[in-house]
Amino acid sequence: MTSRFTFTRLATDGKARRGVVSTPRGDIQTPAFMPVGTAATVKAMMPESVRATGAQILLGNTYHLMLRPTAERIADLGGLHNFMNWDRPILTDSGGFQVMSLAELRKLTEEGVSFRSHIDGSRHMLTPERSMEIQRLLGSDIVMCFDECPALPASRERIAESMRLSMRWADRSRAAFGDRPGYALFGIQQGGLEEDLRGESAEALRGIGFDGYAVGGLAVGEGQEAMFGCLDYAPDMLPDDKPRYLMGVGKPDDIVGAVARGIDMFDCVLPSRSGRTGQAYTRRGPVNIKNARHADDPRPLDENCTCPACTNYSRAYLHHVFRAGEIISSMLLTWHNLHYYQELMAGMRSSIASGEFTAFQAEFHAQRAQGDIEPI
């Protein structure tokens, strides 16, 4: 524990980094995966269960929370940690990405983005200053700069304009955030798949100075190969003594590849969303539990997994409750998926620490290449 926000690199293996982010609300061992708690809940999970999977930090969504129940209401109720019963660190996004992808009738200006709520059509405005205010009201430990990013593919001109706007907003975010000991502000690198624009963005962010740096604007439709191509250089442009966060990523193999390229932090809705749609992630790749071949299978999803879904239930049961539309299906599969993701991160952390990350990656891919267990 610490009264300040710090990042310590404990070991490196190639470009992969093993570290620890310290905050007054607790440490985060990196590489770290942050489950997404969009509307003040990680869907279908109790927070103590999220903690039991090994999660040390959650992500909350500014866009959703500002609309319902509103940041002011959460502040009045003692902040997001108290509201949702999670006393460890919380990172909040800035709302920028979701305003652009989810909101209706949005209008982008130098000042910010005005939009209509997808819930009730009410009018709102997000600016760097308002985003900082909302994240402060929520009590977020790691605050993200307000930024904007175009969906790919986009023209180089559009990407450059957008990136430069985001850099001006990063400057305004930094000024609005002010000096808040124990809380962190992360800048977000943009620039699409254009190496020189990524460099220009990194330069601007370093000039402003942040507690951590995100690689933004990826995982927006460009595909894994293009994403890895960008990650071959983009993280290297960011300060190596600060945590690096790849926003919105991803599938297990995306994460392993990104860690190999120097990323420390991840968030993604996939493990929880997939849990609700019957898809499980396992060491041997994804398993679709609604497939009829599981209906009579007494074996667990993964016999080596120690989560409650694998310890206490058969594939036949998981198949049954999914088909029957039972809530426990979402509860068990989400728990399993989050457990698997955390175990994957823990495996990467220990293999980086012992200089065996190359072997870890080979084993990760070899297990997946086997495919799921044979039907009984």
Added chain:
Amino acid sequence: MTSRFTFTRLATDGKARRGVVSTPRGDIQTPAFMPVGTAATVKAMMPESVRATGAQILLGNTYHLMLRPTAERIADLGGLHNFMNWDRPILTDSGGFQVMSLAELRKLTEEGVSFRSHIDGSRHMLTPERSMEIQRLLGSDIVMCFDECPALPASRERIAESMRLSMRWADRSRAAFGDRPGYALFGIQQGGLEEDLRGESAEALRGIGFDGYAVGGLAVGEGQEAMFGCLDYAPDMLPDDKPRYLMGVGKPDDIVGAVARGIDMFDCVLPSRSGRTGQAYTRRGPVNIKNARHADDPRPLDENCTCPACTNYSRAYLHHVFRAGEIISSMLLTWHNLHYYQELMAGMRSSIASGEFTAFQAEFHAQRAQGDIEPI
């Protein structure tokens, strides 16, 4: 623990009885409330959480389980206890009530009921013999006779005919059940609100001989006053050295009134179903969490309740997650409601044991008369 099924009366207070049902899978302190696990899950709850509320026995539904995933499949997978990860006693209904209320194109004959599945339209037949077979395949600890009951109001003639058919089926159920040490078969009294028919039914059941006796055919639309009127005499007609079970009841005040009239066991979907629709049961009566007055309320649902929903969350949070359609809303409110029901049963048990059940009832009604806490 015991290798046999037994019932011991520990104390009485007026007509109210404090007892214990012993089975090889564990004891059930009575008066007992059995949460309903229709499709091999108590909706929105992990079984260990159901256990944590104090539940000592669950109810499973023959009708739902025979259709999906089927009794044969559950038997192949080691029985219902293993399938759903609940190692304590399970009572299963016979399917009779639900076939009549849920199934399509049902046809009633002396032999049994033929019907079409509400899931896929497939044709099935339930008879006393088939119901016993299904409940044996499931591994149910307490098996219910296959019976039939008309919705009220119904003509006296219809009620009498139906009751006599159910008594012939009770005889066939007893014969088909056979001799299964450690497992129990309960007979079901019918006869609607006709005292003489209730007497005739009880006489028939006593002649056959069962391990326990249910009062059936109530809570089907007759109202609390009529139900209590019937319970003023119906339980007394059943052997007093066997457990008495009032099927499908009920709201908290229904249960308290029925315990006062000599009932030992209850099941009802209300606490779980209401949990999913935003209704909480508390000492001070029902609370509708979706009501706007809770939106800013930092207080728990019930400050004296020790369930996770009341210990860790505000009414404002419960209101928010219900409005946002989040699964945790169903999880928390179901947990609270089942906890409240179990606490209510525990309170009745200790007050009967100490001869203070009259005072308990007065306090129960006085607390409810206060109504919910004032808005902040």
